[in-house]
Amino acid sequence: MREITRKADVEPRNELGIMHSITGKMRGFLYRQLNDTNYTVVYATPSIETLTGYPASDFVNNAVRTLPSLTEAEDETYVVGVVQKALARREPWTIDYRIRPAGGEAIWVREVGGGVFSETGELQFLEGLVIEVQGERAAQLASQSRLASMTAATNPILADVDEILKTIRTLSILSFNARVEAARAGEAGRGFTVVASEMKRLADDTDKLAKQISARVKVARQVLAGSVTT
Structure with a gap:
């Protein structure tokens, strides 16, 4: 046990690599986006392509599309309402809604997210995990x-x-x-x-x-x- 601990200390794993490894094993992705008008994506794990059919490069800086653009129109108001209430209370949110991936047929996902606030209390980022829950839903x-x-x-x-x-x-x-x-x-x-x-x-x-x-x-x-x- 001591030998394992020493090796872990000597060879610490890259946190980004760990995130990519974990999300690569699921139909889901991690994201971070700005709290601006367009919810500009600053980061999304490569596994976003597994779920949505679109590469992460499409979303970073909203190069081709935005994350909200995937949400089914019928669910948009509900999603925004839940997120805004959670942010006002500085609480995390968990929400089920539908997205429409590149394949065209809507699927159910679950998002667990929250706001990132500065020391002065300013909302800087929104971040979270989105995973498929099609069968469960x-x-x-x-x-x-x-x-x-x-x-x-x-x-x-x-x-x-x-x-x-x-x-x-x-x-x-x-x-x-x-x-x-x-x-x-x-x-x-x-x-x-x-x-x-x-x-x-x-x-x-x-x-x-x-x-x-x-x-x-x-x-x-x-x-x-x-x-x-x-």
Whole structure:
């Protein structure tokens, strides 16, 4: 262990080379850009070409294109809003959005970035890591779609359960009134007492079953919603 430490001290690795090595193994890239009107790129790792299909030289000094130009138009306002809020709070941001690489078909990426401020508090640079999350994001969207479909399918069930519960309350009231009238009728009303008691039992059993159905539907929704957010 000591021998390894001594070699590391004698032969320190270049930090830029380390960054290139790490990002070269992923579909993603590191960047730094100025806080100017055009968000001029001052640095991007070569691995940007793996993800976007464009070489880093296209982006440095905005020679051919800018990083924001890759963002899907529908996501631009959202991305800018998240970044501006994070900068105002001097906090890092993590955001998922779509970019359109040279291949033409949009892909989902995740950006983890932050601002670089001077000692006087002036924002100088924006920098971050952008990696592809296409499969993960697609799974999230599919889960959200399943949740929406389940909600749409179960809404009528819950509405029907509400109607059943209303009917049960009415039956309970009728059975109570029937028992009262049977008691007043004395011996002649004994048959009505039996019918009223049976109505009450059926109403109670149905009420319990309807509430169980409602509770299970809601639990199923919560479970699926939890799988979407995790």
